[in-house]
Amino acid sequence: MFLLFIISLPIIFYFICMELDRPVPPETSLSGECPGCSEKVESGWLVCQQCQAVLRETCPGCGKVHDSWVKYCPWCRNLNEASSV
Ligand SMILES: [Zn+2]
Numbered sequence: 001m002f003l004l005f006i007i008s009l010p011i012i013f014y015f016i017c018m019e020l021d022r023p024v025p026p027e028t029s030l031s032g033e034c035p036g037c038s039e040k041v042e043s044g045w046l047v048c049q050q051c052q053a054v055l056r057e058t059c060p061g062c063g064k065v066h067d068s069w070v071k072y073c074p075w076c077r078n079l080n081e082a083s084s085v
């Protein structure tokens with residue numbers, strides 16, 4: 001039993017090292033264009049950093065809040081009228 005512990009120790013240590021060495025996946029944030037000034041905006045932003053246009057919108061189809069610059073609601077595929085103008 002003790003021998004098993006001794007043998008498994010470096011294996012556990014190896015897996016811990018693997019876990020620590022694992023590269024962090026790049027931030028996959030969705031980005032789009034501000035409907036007000038066409039400046040690059042990122043998903044989740046409440047207002048445009050350039051013109052302070054509100055970038056969050058309540059979907060009339062499902063009631064969820066999504067980015068105002070998306071073409072379709074990500075949850076119910078409702079066409080976002082504001083973005084197609
Ligand atoms: Zn803007």
Ligand SMILES: [Zn+2]
Nearest residue numbers: 059062073076
């Ligand atoms: Zn929706």
